[in-house]
Amino acid sequence: MLKVLVVDDDQGLRLSVKSALAVTQRFDIDEAFDGVNAMEKIKAGEKSYDVVILDVDMPRMNGLEALRQIKEFNPGIIVIVMTAHATLNDAIQAVKDGAYNYLAKPVASEDLLALIDKAVNAHNLISNVAASAPVMVEAGRKIIGNTSQMQKVFNIIHRLAKVDTPVLIRGSSGTGKELVAKAIHFNSARKDEKFVAINCSAIPENLFESELFGHEKGSFTGADQRKIGKFQYAEGGTLFLDEVGDMPQLMQVKILRVLQEKLFTPVGSNREFPANVRIIAATNRPLEDMIKAGTFREDLFYRLNVVPIFLPALAERKDDMEHMVNIFIKKFNVAHGKRINGIAPDAMSVLKKHAWPGNIRELENVIEHAFVLEMTNIITIASLPESLLVATGTNLIDVPPVMETAATVASAGVSAAAKAHATLGDDEDADLGDDSADLDGEELVPFTGSENLDFNAQKEAFEKEFIIKALKTFRGRINQTALHANIPKKTLLRKIEKYGIVAKDYVN
């Protein structure tokens, strides 16, 4: 018998929920009058509850806090939240925090019983399966994430990979929904078959059915030959329906039929074909609101939403950011044939300040942008996109000269920073000063005699090359170049003129 705890400060409501459950004689029912009382009962451990039905709006400890404590105490307890319409946002937050689902008050007993059954089925489906992290996608690619939110996601991915249910992945754009879908596929028994992704928002409505199910020759104008659809193409594998919230309503009905009957019919055909395809859907749209507005089918939602996965926005997992940046640096070192060693601490602070509306995709793009521009062996603020600096209120002029920055300008092939300082100082004839003591004459290769041995010519060639590289690094900005390369601005301007350098040429 399932052990259920009903938590509500309204005694009448507690009673009505209890009697709805009692009729079935399937539950051992207990009650608590608020969150604190519920936690006392759960922690006392007299009964280990399978399901908690939890009101959101309660005195002393509200439902969201109780949910957090319940999940911390035992993540396996199924929590169903009850909410008034006015607190729908809390209910959605509760689902993100680990509640199985929510019901609007007044709660209809048949809805409650149906939801408990679904929750218990889903729970049985994914329990008893060992979970471990990290999660590999295809070709040894790992999903990055050390935060507790991502560890939870990895856990669910591992479990979902062992079963064949539909999956609904929720999260804003760029949070990694497709990557997670691939991870489920490539860790599942279907891994040797195809993973086929389609973007529901990109297919014209009149071609949707044929795109998914294929068509017979002549079945509509323009169908001049038979074509197989994505269901047939993905046979045995996984079909990823991205942006499922944008699927036309007629197609929602047809997909629901495939999910229920595991059969599909190509356009213009009389034959039904078996659909041995796992469906993973993803969306960043508020499906609950769309159901209320009548634009997304509730029955399809419940079919897909057997075990939902919520991906956190990057802004909610900033602790993962440094690790992510370093992995992207490794990836782009290979792709761009560069040897960047890391990111300067001040550049990292700017990244942490940003709100990241485009999430991980945006972060990846920012790092690739920096790779293209960076002239040193470390990502500096100067190579971050202007838009990011503006969005984070970063003024390059205010950035104090960072040792790494000057040093790495040097390591990009322009000798030592100290040497630069001595060479480019206001006193044109300054010698190499104390820094020259580092040079061990024993190790230096003597001139062969074929080089230009004139000291001034060599010094000028070096100065010109140094200034051009530094201007490229700081995108032609005189103040930044002077500041970071440690050259008095007056000297820099004089040298620029002397060598006929056009700073504007290095703006991009």
Ligand SMILES: Nc1ncnc2c1ncn2[C@@H]1O[C@H](COP(=O)(O)OP(=O)(O)OP(=O)(O)O)[C@@H](O)[C@H]1O
């Ligand atoms: N945890 C992660 N680890 C490594 N890379 C990630 C992670 N999450 C996302 N990415 C990368 O970010 C980019 C966007 O990911 P993905 O396409 O999966 O996002 P999405 O949520 O499906 O986006 P959209 O809703 O816009 O289709 C991809 O290049 C992906 O490889």
